[in-house]
Amino acid sequence: MQNSPSKSRSERAASIKTSRFDWQRWIDQATSLDLLTRASVLLAAGVLLSLVLRGWEPPFPYRIGYVPQRAIPARIPFQIEDDVQTDGLRVQAAREVLCVYENRKEPLVQLRGSLQDALFALRDHQNQDDFSELQLASLDLFGSQPEGSNTIALEKSELIDCIKKTLATDADLSKFDSAIRKIFDPWEEFGILHSLRHDPQKGNQRFIKVFPLGDDQHKLDVDVSRVRSAEVLVTLRGSLEREFKxxxxxxxxxxxxQMVHRFISAKLPTTLTFREDLSNVARIEAVNAVKPAMVSYETTYGALVPMGKLLGPKEIRLLRTEHEAFVQQMSIGQKIQRLAATWGLLAAVTLLCGFFIYQSRDRSPITKTSKMIRLVGLAIVAIVASVFASRDPFHVEIIPVTLCAITAALVYGRPTALMLLAAISLVIAFSTGGDLPEFILTFSAAAGAILLSGRIRNRTRLVYVGFGVALIVLATCLGLGVLTGQSLEFSSDPFGNGQSTSVPLYASRLIIEAFKQFAFVALCGPLMVGILPFIEKLFDIETDLSLLELGDMSHELLRQLAQRAPGTYNHSISVASLAESAAESIGAHGLLVRVGACFHDIGKMFKPNYFVENQMPGANRHDALQPELSTLVIKAHVKDGADLARQHKIPQRIIDFIEQHHGTTLVEYFYQQAIKENEGNEDLEEVSEVTFRYPGPKPQTKEAAILMIADAVESATRALREPTSSRIQHLVDQITMKKLLDGQFDDCELTLVEIATIKQSLIKNLNAIHHGRIKYPERQTAS
Incomplete structure (x- = not known):
């Protein structure tokens, strides 16, 4: 066999296949609907905050009571209304407005008619010694006064002769009527009044507006001297003599x-009626028409507010006017630049918080859309409420920040809450124009609320938390006031003797402000007690208060469990006690584990007799079932329990205990039984371990893992014939190690040190439960 030819270094390097970055998988994740939805939520939140907080404009940074540490100059030329001068002009306009009077000329027409009737009656009288009462009354009005009058009386005969002589013919009557009409026509047009009816401060005293009855659209400007009866009567006699001549x-x-003058003087009526409603309208129009008196300020004017001067309402108004003028002169480019900076700040704090949460154990606030919407909503509400509450004259932005801090601590835990509130405090300081001391005060309240919240097992604890945070805010407010120069001293001379004394503002204004903040924060505790149930419902969380209510043994599900499966009920109570102690030994949530243990086996109440703790001696329904079917019955209690809990609106965190307390462990008894039944039978398929495993999931939290161990060891120790301390320890070690090697703790971040502590707690409590008893000798009966 020949050896393969040797390869060069480059060929060997090229033959190595390295795992490359899966761009397609990354793109698929980035374009997934869930991720796009979460990105849209963040984008909408940024737009909303930018609109509500007006991110394109610089905030107004000054408040009433603030002491600037440097002089505040004018950035641009501007004008401000002079309230004193403007008010003076408006008062003057109100005084000069022409009040409205309504003219009813009918009384003057009647007076003219009665004058003519009286003259005609006397002209036609024949008997000089016999007068009717009407004629005598007319004679008196024409000047025949009784004896003793201060007015010179005219003789009746002289009056009658004058009338008869002057008005002898119809032509004379026509001349008389023409002369009287010339006198009465101006009166009927403009009216008559005895005196003005309006307040001198609310209307002109020289001129008025007059309109005929029923026609208020045609008003005439009338000189009061032409309608005042006293002045009219002064010129009346001369006018009469001139016309009659x-x-x-x-x-x-x-x-x-003389006769006609006396008659008219006695009976001259008032025809003008003051119309206050129309006069008020005219007065308001006149006042509104007054242009404000403006005072101009230039950039070379000097300081609008000098250094160290306490800002009052007058200074705040001046600075706000300058700020509004500055904002109005900003160009579009400047506004876009500022808006971009606002978006940059929001993006930075969002990424910072998101990265922190991503690195934490619980990523669900940013990986689950529903939780992310709640998180973003909480931040938006806190920021918007704080910004609006920071304005004059309220200055109560510390209330929404404190409430948000307590809520965040209860929902997300202390580390995440601290990061979240640091970001919220930073955005609030930026949006209100606050400086570093404002940020420190706000965040000190938030940090104190988060660190003191902890476990809320009773409502009184929330009151104590509010009081504790209030003390922190009080000390912080006083300290910042001293460090930032808000405790300046001013000179005063209370006795006017030329001896100036130094009066510290620290003892008055600063202390008042500090105790005001103290009161606001202390109020947050009782306020949180009232809104806590709504927060639990909105964020789907369980505080210790709700867990204590849920863990009440009189709960409907627990009562049903005690009635239908008493063995399971007693098992659950024992597991709850063991798991709570074990959880507290490693700093986990013991109360949550106890409540979860109480409900973890509620699914067994549907088929209680299939579980050994509920079976009577000698009766086992699994004897008639195949191992696979028995396994299905056993595993079904997990799903049945979860469904039952959802029907009764049990919180999801408790349902997680029901679903995870067996993880994906093996139902060993029936698995081994199935293997035994398949031994020697080659025709049957090999027994699959997957069929005999619970569906899971594995424990996702330390608390669920503790419940898994406690549930297993409590059941196993009941099977020990002689539960000695060594046997209990060996059993606990064996069960825990088996689950550890089976990978049941892979998803819950439980450390080996914590597992050892949990085992020691379980062993200690199991030994206490199964401790030995002293066998007392039987009593001997007397023979």
Whole structure:
């Protein structure tokens, strides 16, 4: 046989087949629907945050009560409204507005008619000594005053003679009517009032607007002096004399004017009614029409706010106006650049958190779409709520951050929660324009809440957590205030004696702010008690509170298990006790294991007599079944239990214990029995081990692995005739090693050290259960 020809080095290197990167598999994974859905969720979250937080604009970084450590200059020229001057202009406009009055001219028409009727009645009177009451009343109005009056009385005969002489003919009556109309026409058009009815501060006192009854669209500007009755009556007599002289000559015009003047003076009505509703509309329009008085600031003006000056509402308004002007003058390119920076920050913190979660034990928050949506939703709600809560005058952004921190700790555990809240605090600080102290204060509250949360086994613990975090925030707030110069001192002279005293703000404003934050954070504990059930439902988690409620032995499923399969029920209680102690010995979740152990065999209640712990002595239904069929019955309790738990809405974490507590172990008894039945029979197929294995999955958590070991050793020790300490130890070692070599612990990250600790805990507790008893001697009866 000839040897094959030798190959050169290059030929040997070329013949080596190395595994190359599977680009097609990577592309298939990257374009899978699930991955694209998760990427779309992140993209939508980024867009939403950018829109809500206005990522293209710089945030306004100042708050009421902040003490700037440097002077704040104007970045651009801008104008701000002078409130004092503008208010003065508006008050002046309100004073100058023409109030509206409605004119009802009918009383003046009636007065003119009654004047003519009285004159006609006296003109036609024949008997100088016999007057009716109406005529006497008319004479009194025309000037025939009773004796004792301060007014000079006119004789009745003189009045009547004047009337008869002046108004003798119809032509005279027509002249009189023409003269009276010239007097009354302006009154009927503009109206008469005794005094103005509106407040001097709410309307012009010299001019008013008048409109006829029912026609408010045609208003006339009227000088008040033309409608005020006192001023009208002053000029009335002269007007009457002038008109009567024009009509009747010099003879009796003066006396007739005196008579008519006295009649009108006595009966002149008010025809103008103040319309407050229309006047208010006019006043509001006038005030709104006032242009604000503006004050201009230039970049060379100097500091808008000097260094060390406490920011009050006035300073905040000035700085906000400058900020808005700065944002308005930003170009499209600048806004796009800032938006890109915002997206870069969001992408960076997202990748950082995603990489951290990917490196952790539980990757489900980023590998499962539903959990990822909840995680992103929690972050968005916390960021948006904190940004809006940080605005004046609230400053309560620490409340949503603390609530989010407690929630994240309960849902994702402390390490992931710390990374998540660090990223959220960073985004909040960036979105609110906060500096490093703001970030430190926010993250200190979040970190304190995460580290103190731990195991919540009662509602009082949440109150204590809130109080503990509040103390951390109080100390942090005071410390940051000192380090950042927020505890400055100012000089005051309280007694006015020229002696200035130094009053520390540390003792007032800073302490008040610190205790305000203390109160807000302390409130988060009781608030979390109220929303905890909703968080458990939303995130599908079980806190110790819900586990304690679920592990109550009066639960419907456990009561049914005790009634239908009492042996299985007692077995579950024993396993729960063993598994809880073993879990706590390695720092695992003992309460979760105990509750899972209580429910792990509920599937056996469908066919309880097929399981040895429920069988009566001498009765075994598997004697009539083939090993394969018996195996199917035994394995079915896992699926039946999981289905039953889902029907009763048992949490998924407990269902995982039901499905994983046997893993993919072998049903050895029936497997060996099947092998024995096939011995010597070559016609039968070889027994497949796969047929006799549980469907799994293998334990995915340390708690599930602990339950698997505890379940196996508890059942096995019951079969020991004499459960001595050495036999129990040997049995526990044997069972644990068999499952370890079978690969049942490959997916749960259980270490050999932890396995050894678990075995020691199980051995200790099994020895306590099966400890020896003292045999007391029988009592001897007296003979």
């Amino acid at each position: 024009n009509q009747f000559g010099e003879g009796s015009a003066e006396l007739l004017a």
